[in-house]
Amino acid sequence: MNIKSLCRREVVGISANAGLREAAALMCEQHVGSLVVVTNDTPSKVVGIVTDRDLALDGLGHDQPQPDQPVGELVRGRPLAVPSSAGLREAAEAMESAGVRRLLVVDDDGGVVGIVSADDLLVAMAEDLAKLAQALRRNISRETSERGVFTGASRPRVTYPFFGTVASQ
Template sequence: MNIASLCRREVVAVPAAASLPQVAARMSEEHVGSVVVVTGDDPPRVTGILTDRDLALDVVGSGQSGSNLSAGDLARKSLVAVPGSASVQEATATMEKAGVRRVLVVDDAGRVTGLVAAEDLMAAISDELAQLARALRGGIEREKSERKAATEPAGPRPVFPSFGTAVQ
């Protein structure tokens, strides 16, 4: 499974000059926790990422109103990206190394094609684990139907009280 198959293709972008109330309103409208901050160039160039956590901690948490700040002022400028061909393991290693929860997904030319959040990776990994659990349960059920139980028990079945020691 590669990251391109997991990423959100519709990346929400805001201009670097956008006010923080405008950014918060856009996040609310789009139901996203992060936006990509871009220049006014044609085509736009990504200059940073701004998250709802950045707004909460860097503005509200520090007692600022944020009215004098723009998206470009607050956005994290150290961009972290992975190619669309990256594996889940490569993306998580990149996140761990950079200390981030989101990475940009780029094509071979370096253009942003999506965004992957830690939550997206956790969902994909949990889906794979659930599939493995179903396979294991199916194997047990198949085995029960194909194999006869032993006619003679191997011995007395131990009983374990709540504190964990076997009782004979």
């Protein structure tokens, strides 16, 4: 599975000059937990990602919150992106090495096609593990129905004593 099939494509952007209050209102209106912060250039350039957590901790968590502070001031470092052809492991490794929870997903030309979160990756990985567990259960069921249950003579059972003693048969 590649990231393009997993990422959310409803990327919501906001100008780096917009205030924190405007960013919070946009998140509420669009029902998203992050915004892609962009410049006012034409074409606009991605500055980074700002999250609801950034707003709460860095924007409003101070003694003197400034609701009109530019949202671009909360962006830390370069925006991190993975190609849309990246796999789950590659995206997880990128998140781990950068210490982030969200990545931009870009096409071959560098255009943003989506955003993927750690939650998205976790859900996809859990679904894959659930499918594997189901395959194992079906295999056991199939083998039991095809081969039947062993009813031959029982062998002596090996027992394991408590720690510090020698095993006996």
